[in-house]
Amino acid sequence: MQVLFRIIRQEPGSTPRLQEYQLEVEPGETILNCLNRIKWEQDGSLAFRKNCRNTICGSCAMRINGRSALACKENVKSELDRASQIFNPPTASEALPTITIAPMGNMPVVRDLVVEMQSFWDNLQAVEPYVSTAARAIPEREFLQTPEERSQLDQSGNCILCGACYSECNAREVNPDFVGPHALAKAYRMVADSRDDRAEDRLENYNQGTQGVWGCTRCYYCNSVCPMEVAPLDQIGKIKGEILQRKDSQASRSIRHRKVLIDLVKQGGWVDERKFGVQVVGNSFRDLRGLVSLGPLGLRMLARGKFPLTFEPSEGTTEVRSLIESxxxxxxxxASPSETP
Incomplete structure (x- = not known):
């Protein structure tokens, strides 16, 4: 079958341009093999990264039809089927089936599909993704783990550091201080590792402002594009859970936001907006500056009839409360350590 490949190309210091290549391919042929054939048969100047070709190294991550993926994992048929579900499929009289390939996001382009990943590695280093030196300094015995302890590391340990989640991270796009979902997924692995002795210090570090877990916007893009089902957002949620168990609502606005949200839903089945801003931003009248900052928003809501003057609990509030408490x-x-006889 004939397929049109549209590739976003860019030279150092120049603006991106779109270049098209037509190729006769098999439906099961991988996108990476198609790129290889374009480079070998049509244009030797095309630049992209590759290595293992077996979904292990993560080198060939790029944006394929608008979402980050591994070129060695995705094939022509799956991409065309996916595109037909999102866009209107071409009719017989229209142009050839098309696959668009672009470099990953949130990282500067070096050339064509090759991006500079220094910020990706720097942010990974910032969470110190390795067992602490002090915990390793026990020469008289091995670090033995139970199957249950080891199982806590399985999902986050599957990360191959391809950068797909980082590429699609909305929080990273608007907040350059946010370390990224890849780093926080690795961070949870250290928190959960029974061999590490710095869990408390780590959690304090990951709790800082919007650089750590509270910078996540919970858009789920990282989960949807991860080729190894690491589910970075789930790992971020686990870190948040560990922090919330250790902190009260006065620790920070981010923690107060989560605790107040849960408390209000438990009370009424959904959020009482009259109380939410006052309790979170105004810290229940403790933060006068925060209360004043709510003034303009409150006035606009009143003017447009969007400020609720009354609150009616939702149906099934008792069931909602019971579910949350369970x-x-x-x-x-x-989270409690198991007792051993």
Whole structure:
């Protein structure tokens, strides 16, 4: 079958340009093999990264039809099927089936599909993703883990550092201080590792402002594009859970936001907007500057009839409260160390 490949190309110091290549391909042929053939048969100047070709090294991550993926994992048929679900499929009289390939986001382009990943590695280093030196300094015995302890590391340990989640991270795009989902997924691995002795220090570090877990906007893009099902957002949520267990609502606005949200939903089944801003931003009248900052927004809401003057609990509030408390109890039990005889 004939397929048109549209590739975003860019030379150092120049603006991006679109270049098209037509190729006769097999439906099961990988995108990486198609790129290889374009380079070998049509244009030797095309630049992209590759290595293992087996979904192990993560080198060939790029944006394929608008989302970051591994070129060695995705094939022509799957990409065309996916595109037909998102866009209107071409009719017989229209142009050839098309696959658009672009460099990853949130990183500067070096050339064509090759990006500079220094910020990616710097942010990974910032979370210190390795077992602490002090914890390793026990020469008289091995670090033995139970199967249960080791299983806590399985999902986050599958990360191959391809950069797909980092590329699609909305929080990283608007906040250059945010370390990124890849770093925080690795960070949780250290928190959960029974061999590490710095969990408390790590959690304090990951709790800082919007650089750590509170900078995540929970858009789920990182989960949707991860080729190894690491689910970075889930790992970020686990770190938040560990922090929330250790902190009260006065620790920071981010923590207060989460705790007040849960408390209000438990009370009424959904959020009472009259109380939410006052309790979170105004810290229940403790933060006068925060209260004043709510003034313009409150006035606009009143003027447009969007400020609720009354609050009616939702139906099934009792069931909602029971569900939340059950989840909280389960989380507490799973976080408590098991007793051994």
């Amino acid at each position: 989840v909280q109890n389960l989380n507490h039990q799973s």
